[in-house]
Amino acid sequence: MKRTRSQANIVHVLKSLSHPISAQDLYIEMKNRDLGLGLATVYRSLEALKLDGEVQVRQLPNGEAVYSLVHQDQHHLTCVNCGQSFPIDQCPVHDLEKKLEISHQFKVYYHTLEFFGLCHLCHGGE
Known part of the structure; x- marks a missing residue:
């Protein structure tokens, strides 16, 4: 390009x-x-x-x-209360991404995976 x-x-x-x-x-x-x-x-x-x-x-x-x-792909745990995002390294989506590229003839540039909830400080460490 x-x-x-x-x-x-x-x-x-x-x-x-x-x-x-x-x-x-x-x-x-x-x-x-x-x-x-x-x-x-x-x-x-x-x-x-x-x-x-x-x-x-x-x-x-x-x-x-x-x-x-x-x-690289980005994956995060994001607190809906304080807004902090914590990067995570595991990715369960890579195999799915490859399959989708083939089955849908779709070029994937990247993907994101984000989980929303409360961090340990916001939920009181429960």
Whole structure:
């Protein structure tokens, strides 16, 4: 895929981060690095990168979308009370993903698996 300069700058910034980031925070981060892009350009570039399978998006419980590079699948336990997300390493979906690609002739870029509930602090350690 041929990237625009804006897309290349976004990929560069996302590579340097250790966590997913919202489009608004990415806009601020790029501005701080003198890679200023308009907010609309950040959104358009993220959308194009998502459609090309380079960026994945995850919805947080508060409705905010956060973006990261597609380098591995993301799995989380997310507390509906405090909003904290805890990454988990196990993935029971990989075999299903391969079967679906074959049976539906569908190229899977990534998948997410998220469980919602209460963390040990919010439910009192019961």
